[in-house]
Every structure is written in structure tokens, then in C-alpha cells.
Amino acid sequence: MNELILKSTQLKKRYGDFEAVKGIDFEIGRGQVFSLLGPNGAGKSTTISMLSCLLKPSDGDALIDGHSVVNNPNGVKSVIGYVPQDLALYDKLTAKHNLKFWGTMAGMGGPDLTKRIDELLERVELTDRASERVETFSGGMKRRLNIAVGLLHKPKLVFMDEPTVGIDPQSRRRILDMVKELRDEGMSVLYTTHYMEEAEELSDFVGIIDHGSMIAQGTQAELRRTVGEQDTLRLHFDESAPTAALSEKIGQLEFVTTATANESEIVVTVPEAAAVLPELMSVTAEENQRVRSIDIEEPNLEAVFLHLTGRALRE
Amino acid sequence: MKKIIAIGIKDLRLIFQDRAALLLMLLAPYLITLGMGFVSGAFEDDSGSSGIADIPVMIINQDGGDLGGNLVELFESDDLAQLLEPVEATTLEAGKALVDEDELAALVIIPADFSATMIPDQQTGLTAEGEALEIYRSPGRPISASVIETIVNQFISQVDAGTTLVTVSLMTLSESGETDPAVFEAAATELLVAQGNSDPLITIDARSGSVGGDEVEFNLLSILAPGMALFFLMYTVTLGGRSILQERIDGTLARMQATATGGGQILSGKVLGIFLTGVAQVGILVIGSSLMYGIEWGDWIGVIALIISAALAATGWGLVVAGAARTTEQIAGIGTALMLMFGAISGTFTQIENRWVNALGAITPNQWALQGFNKLGLGQTLADVLPNIGALWLMAAILFAIAVVLFRRQEG
Ligand SMILES: Nc1ncnc2c1ncn2[C@@H]1O[C@H](COP(=O)(O)OP(=O)(O)OP(=O)(O)O)[C@@H](O)[C@H]1O
Ligand SMILES: [Mg+2]
Numbered sequence: 001m002n003e004l005i006l007k008s009t010q011l012k013k014r015y016g017d018f019e020a021v022k023g024i025d026f027e028i029g030r031g032q033v034f035s036l037l038g039p040n041g042a043g044k045s046t047t048i049s050m051l052s053c054l055l056k057p058s059d060g061d062a063l064i065d066g067h068s069v070v071n072n073p074n075g076v077k078s079v080i081g082y083v084p085q086d087l088a089l090y091d092k093l094t095a096k097h098n099l100k101f102w103g104t105m106a107g108m109g110g111p112d113l114t115k116r117i118d119e120l121l122e123r124v125e126l127t128d129r130a131s132e133r134v135e136t137f138s139g140g141m142k143r144r145l146n147i148a149v150g151l152l153h154k155p156k157l158v159f160m161d162e163p164t165v166g167i168d169p170q171s172r173r174r175i176l177d178m179v180k181e182l183r184d185e186g187m188s189v190l191y192t193t194h195y196m197e198e199a200e201e202l203s204d205f206v207g208i209i210d211h212g213s214m215i216a217q218g219t220q221a222e223l224r225r226t227v228g229e230q231d232t233l234r235l236h237f238d239e240s241a242p243t244a245a246l247s248e249k250i251g252q253l254e255f256v257t258t259a260t261a262n263e264s265e266i267v268v269t270v271p272e273a274a275a276v277l278p279e280l281m282s283v284t285a286e287e288n289q290r291v292r293s294i295d296i297e298e299p300n301l302e303a304v305f306l307h308l309t310g311r312a313l314r315e
Numbered sequence: 316m317k318k319i320i321a322i323g324i325k326d327l328r329l330i331f332q333d334r335a336a337l338l339l340m341l342l343a344p345y346l347i348t349l350g351m352g353f354v355s356g357a358f359e360d361d362s363g364s365s366g367i368a369d370i371p372v373m374i375i376n377q378d379g380g381d382l383g384g385n386l387v388e389l390f391e392s393d394d395l396a397q398l399l400e401p402v403e404a405t406t407l408e409a410g411k412a413l414v415d416e417d418e419l420a421a422l423v424i425i426p427a428d429f430s431a432t433m434i435p436d437q438q439t440g441l442t443a444e445g446e447a448l449e450i451y452r453s454p455g456r457p458i459s460a461s462v463i464e465t466i467v468n469q470f471i472s473q474v475d476a477g478t479t480l481v482t483v484s485l486m487t488l489s490e491s492g493e494t495d496p497a498v499f500e501a502a503a504t505e506l507l508v509a510q511g512n513s514d515p516l517i518t519i520d521a522r523s524g525s526v527g528g529d530e531v532e533f534n535l536l537s538i539l540a541p542g543m544a545l546f547f548l549m550y551t552v553t554l555g556g557r558s559i560l561q562e563r564i565d566g567t568l569a570r571m572q573a574t575a576t577g578g579g580q581i582l583s584g585k586v587l588g589i590f591l592t593g594v595a596q597v598g599i600l601v602i603g604s605s606l607m608y609g610i611e612w613g614d615w616i617g618v619i620a621l622i623i624s625a626a627l628a629a630t631g632w633g634l635v636v637a638g639a640a641r642t643t644e645q646i647a648g649i650g651t652a653l654m655l656m657f658g659a660i661s662g663t664f665t666q667i668e669n670r671w672v673n674a675l676g677a678i679t680p681n682q683w684a685l686q687g688f689n690k691l692g693l694g695q696t697l698a699d700v701l702p703n704i705g706a707l708w709l710m711a712a713i714l715f716a717i718a719v720v721l722f723r724r725q726e727g
Pocket of ligand 2: 085
């Protein structure tokens with residue numbers, strides 16, 4: 001078994017003379033969350049449509065769990081879950097009827113389906129509204145149901161196309177948490193968004209897409225490095241703490257670039273804060289000093305996008 | 316197959332959640348039927364019941380052959396005695412005047428060469444050209460006039476069926492080398508007589524006859540109701556056709572395609588949905604009207620077969636409209652136009668006395684089904700409406716084929 005759930009090679013979509021997706025390459029490992037980050041019209045949905053076999057690529061191909069998007073759409077469809085950007089639900093039917101219908105379309109049935117529906121309703125926190133018509137739901141509730149539909153048949157790879165657009169903070173929280181839960185359970189996720197905070201929170205890997213081209217991709221740390229900046233950590237101690245001595249010790253750590261004491265504060269610059277934080281904490285613990293708080297300032301993906309395109313992610 | 320059924324049931328469920336649609340599908344036909352019933356005097360018949368009886372009619376028989384006489388006999392037969400009230404024939408002008416004054420529901424004029432035009436020449440096997448039988452109808456009594464027309468039409472179609480049989484038989488005889496005209500004549504007469512005896516019209520009395528002294532039950536609404544049910548069936552199928560495009564717009568079609576469900580399966584599911592909705596609608600109207608107003612629809616097996624066939628043919632129209640249109644507004648527009656046009660040319664509201672219009676009516680599911688329901692209502696059975704059912708299935712097959720071509724073109 002290949003450890004890649006998805007491998008796209010030179011995937012391309014032309015509409016007449018206009019190239020909406022200009023031959024993109026990327027890979028998703030099993031159990032990973034890959035975020036496709038890009039502004040409006042970048043080609044995110046077009047890419048997802050090709051990967052879901054809803055649009056024929058003009059050129060290139062992608063292998064999903066070993067099945068070619070071009071040559072074996074049915075193989076692909078059986079392993080993917082598709083959560084479209086625009087809600088695709090039947091407003092006049094209840095949540096339960098929607099799930100039942102879409103489950104049947106995914107080839108499920110019987111007690112298996114019933115059990116799965118209850119499970120998912122629980123998961124998207126709609127159990128108590130299950131027998132109400134979707135038209136009575138809030139935007140956030142509809143979004144959550146829209147996601148549940150895509151998860152019915154326990155796909156190996158799920159495509160979520162901007163699943164948090166225009167919803168309340170609680171629903172958004174639930175959705176983001178759910179993505180992480182799914183990843184922890186071994187599902188792979190391709191997540192598109194134009195919110196860099198979401199990409200930062202969720203992703204193992206990020207692809208930045210603009211005007212149909214993948215202009216950068218990698219782990220978040222790798223991307224930030226392209227900007228050439230380092231993370232800044234501000235460690236706050238008690239007034240009495242021997243910060244000068246402590247900063248010297250910290251400065252000798254392998255991953256630390258600089259460490260400067262500044263009254264009760266030590267400012268540390270590192271290539272990647274998350275990687276050194278445990279070590280920093282153990283050093284301070286060895287010295288019997290208590291860190292009261294830590295601020296981490298890192299170059300974010302917004303900065304990366306700005307750096308690469310000279311434009312802000314959202315106008 | 317499971318998926319096709321799931322789509323069909325889902326669509327049926329959706330329609331029954333749509334209050335506006337239900338109003339038009341189920342309530343409107345009732346209200347209009349009742350309204351028309353009042354307007355045409357269905358409830359103030361002099362028999363005191365809501366049935367119709369003693370329809371005043373005059374027959375002027377100018378036919379030199381036997382057939383005209385047979386038709387007159389039929390009108391004067393005991394079987395139809397309570398339904399009809401034949402008036403002594405006078406002159407054409409006097410008869411028309413009586414119709415114009417609304418004294419008569421209709422005047423039936425049997426032309427001089429009626430027999431000759433109906434029965435093929437024994438030598439050539441051809442029928443003569445000639446004037447058609449004419450029914451001069453009172454606009455004030457559309458229902459009663461329709462009853463007369465139904466009876467005449469049945470008579471003619473029975474003769475038609477009979478002469479076809481005779482012609483075929485004679486041709487067989489001729490092919491076998493027989494040349495003696497006398498043999499032909501004898502055979503033809505024998506066949507026609509045999510045909511005449513095979514009780515072609517006796518079936519009419521099953522409903523209208525006074526069985527056991529009961530009052531004649533010829534409920535006027537039973538002529539109006541099928542027309543209305545069929546009229547609104549056309550509304551329902553275009554609504555169904557619209558849902559195909561609507562699913563494309565809503566993204567639910569794409570979502571179906573993203574599951575491993577083929578385009579053929581999806582389309583079949585949609586077709587099933589439209590068909591089931593049509594059957595449910597007409598079924599509910601039929602059952603409802605028979606429970607509420609005591610309309611007798613006749614032979615149940617025939618009625619069910621006819622409902623299914625009418626829904627199938629109408630579904631074909633719904634699909635063609637959906638395949639031809641680009642937007643849901645277009646479907647709604649074309650659908651409404653078609654529904655009204657079909658209602659008009661199929662004679663749902665008033666009979667249009669124009670040969671071309673009547674011929675055009677054959678493209679409507681309404682006309683074939685209406686005719687079938689009328690036959691059943693008059694006491695005929697499944698066997699008698701088989702031609703209607705056949706026509707509806709043929710129509711469905713042709714329309715489905717056209718729809719498939721149109722949908723292919725839309726995708727390409
Ligand atoms: N059917 C089509 N015909 C022509 N151009 C299209 C078609 N569909 C999409 N496009 C164009 O392709 C480009 C990419 O569109 P796409 O929907 O993939 O963007 P997106 O990244 O999903 O944007 P958003 O964040 O707004 O959803 C856009 O410029 C769009 O106008
Ligand atoms: Mg999009």
C-alpha cells in the first residue's frame with residue numbers, strides 16, 4: 001500500500017482560452033491534513049472538482065488511493081468524501097432524511113447506515129434537530145450537516161471546500177475541531193480556505209494557490225522559512241528571576257538562534273517555536289524557574305502570501 | 316436499482332413537502348371540477364340527483380345503408396333509455412334551431428353515405444370518401460353533449476374495429492386464390508353480422524342501465540374529473556422536469572455524481588420520481604373523487620392501468636420540456652403553455668369542432684387517457700381501453716427517446 005493517499009501531477013483545467021488551474025503538483029500522505037490556501041478565484045474549487053471526478057481535467061492526472069481520476073472515476077469516488085463549497089442539501093427534507101438519502105447514494109443501507117447517521121448527528125451536534133427540516137436550520141447548522149453528508153461512508157480522503165464560510169464562531173469551532181478529530185482517526189483531509197488562521201491551525205501541509213498555480217507548498221515551518229523570518233518567543237518570569245544567566249543557557253541550545261535577557265523577560269528567536277518549546281521548558285525547569293507566560297510571534301502564512309505575491313490574501 | 320428508487324422516493328417526498336405544489340396538484344383540480352360542475356348545472360339536474368339523465372337529443376339519419384339505422388337503434392335502445400331522451404327527428408334546420416335554443420343537448424347528423432364511408436367496398440377493400448358524421452352541440456350543455464359524443468365515438472370505433480377485421484379476412488381470402496365475387500359477398504356479410512352480434516355496445520348499459528330498478532347513475536362529475544386530473548398531471552410532470560435542472564443549480568446533482576452513481580442511474584431516478592408523483596396525484600384524485608362525490612370510475616384494473624400509462628406518457632413530456640429548456644423559468648413557461656394547450660386541444664374544457672385540432676389532440680396524453688376514462692366510466696373494461704394504453708406507451712417511448720437525445724446534447 002502506497003503511503004500517499006493523493007498524488008496530483010500537472011493537473012490542469014482550461015475554460016476556452018482561460019486556464020483556471022495551470023498544472024499543479026502536490027501530494028497528501030495518509031492521515032494528513034493538507035490545506036489549499038488561496039484567494040477568491042484562485043482555482044481551489046476547480047481543483048477539488050477535478051479530484052472528485054466532477055470535472056474532467058484538460059490535462060494531467062491525479063491518483064487517489066491508487067485510482068486514476070481520469071481513468072477510474074468510480075474507484076476514486078468510492079474512497080472520497082465530497083463536501084461542496086455551496087450547500088448541497090434538500091431544504092424541504094429533515095436532516096435525517098437527507099442523511100438517509102445521501103447514505104443510500106453512497107451505497108450504504110440497513111442498520112449500518114442507521115447507526116452511522118446517529119453517530120454523525122451526534123458528532124455535528126444536530127441530534128436534537130434531526131427530525132426537523134433543513135430549511136429551519138441556521139447557516140452553521142446547515143454547514144455542519146453538509147459536512148456530515150460527506151463523511152457518511154467513512155471515506156479515506158475527504159475534500160472540504162471552504163466549509164466555514166459565513167458562519168457563527170461556535171459552528172466554526174466545531175468544524176475545525178472535527179477536522180482534527182478526523183485526522184486523529186486516520187482520515188486524510190484536503191481542506192480549502194482563504195482564512196490563513198484555519199490553515200495554520202489545521203494543516204500538516206499547506207499549498208498556496210494563486211491564479212491557478214501552486215506558488216508554494218510544504219509544512220508551515222518550511223513556508224515561513226521562505227519569508228526568511230524566525231519565530232520570536234517572549235518568556236516572562238518573576239521579577240526576581242536570574243534572567244541573564246538563564247538566557248545564556250538558552251542561547252546554547254541547538255535550535256536557538258539568539259536569546260536576550262530583558263529585565264524579567266527573555267526574548268528568544270528560533271526557526272520554529274513549536275519544535276524548541278519543550279526543550280526551553282525543560283531548561284527553565286532544571287533551573288527551578290517558573291515561566292509565567294509565553295508569547296509566540298511567528299511570521300504567519302499571511303506574511304508568506306504577501307511575500308510571494310505582493311498582495312494580501314483577502315482584499 | 317436501490318439508488319434509482321431512493322432518488323424517486325426522495326422526489327416524491329419533496330413534492331409532498333411543497334405546499335404550493337400540492338395546492339395546484341390536488342386542490343385545484345377538485346375546485347375547478349366542482350366549479351365547472353356548478354356552471355354546467357351538474358347539481359341542478361331535473362332528476363334531482365347529481366347524475367345526468369334524459370339528455371334530449373335528435374338524430375337525423377340520412378344514411379342509405381344499414382349503419383345509420385343501427386346507430387339510431389342504439390340511441391333508442393332500452394339500454395340507454397334512461398340516459399337519453401331521443402326527440403322525433405324533423406328537419407336539419409329545425410333540429411339546429413332546437414340546439415341553439417338549448418332545447419336539445421346535441422343534434423347528430425348521419426350523412427347520406429355514412430355506411431359507404433365506414434364499410435369498405437367488398438371488391439376493392441377501400442372505403443368511399445364522403446362527409447363525416449356531424450354532432451351539432453349545444454354550448455350550454457357541454458357535458459351532456461360530451462356524453463352523446465362519447466356514445467357516437469364508441470359506435471364508430473366499434474364499427475372501425477369490425478371492418479378492419481372484415482377487410483383483413485377478405486384479403487386473406489383473396490390471397491388464397493378465391494375470385495368469385497359471390498363468395499366474397501357472402502363472407503363479408505357473414506363477418507359483419509357476426510361482428511354486429513358480438514355485443515360491441517352492450518357494455519354501455521352496465522353503467523347507465525337501470526339495474527334492479529336503481530336510478531340511473533351517470534354522474535356528471537365523472538366526465539369533468541378525469542379531464543381535470545389529466546390537466547393538472549401536465550403541471551406535475553413539468554414541475555418534476557424542473558427539479559432536474561434545479562438539482563443542477565443547487566449542486567445536489569454534482570453531489571450525486573460525486574458518489575459512485577452513474578448519470579443513467581440518476582436520470583432514471585428522476586424519471587421514476589416524476590412518474591411516481593404523477594401516479595400519486597391522479598391516484599389520489601381518483602380515489603378522493605370516488606369517495607367524496609361518488610364518482611364511479613369504472614373497471615378498477617382498467618383505471619389503474621390507464622393512470623399508470625397516462626403518468627408515463629406525461630412524464631415523457633415533462634422530460635422533453637426539461638431537456639429542451641435551459642433555465643427553470645423556461646421550463647415553467649413552456650410547461651404552463653403546454654398544459655394549457657394540451658387542455659384545449661384535447662377537449663378537456665370544450666370540444667373544439669375542428670378536424671385539425673382534434674387530430675393534433677392525439678399528441679396529448681390527455682386525449683387518449685380522457686377517452687379511456689370515459690370508456691371505463693361508461694362501463695367498458697381494460698380490454699376496451701387497450702388501444703388508449705398502447706397509444707400512451709408509444710407516446711412515452713418516443714418522448715423518452717427524444718429526451719435522452721436532448722439531455723445528451725445538454726451535457727455535450
Ligand atoms: N465553468 C467555468 N467557466 C469559465 N470559468 C470558470 C468556470 N468555473 C470557474 N471558472 C473560473 O476559474 C477560476 C477559478 O475558480 P474557482 O471556483 O476554482 O476558484 P476558488 O479558488 O474556488 O474561489 P472561491 O474562493 O471564490 O471559491 C475563476 O477565475 C473562475 O471565474
Ligand atoms: Mg471555491
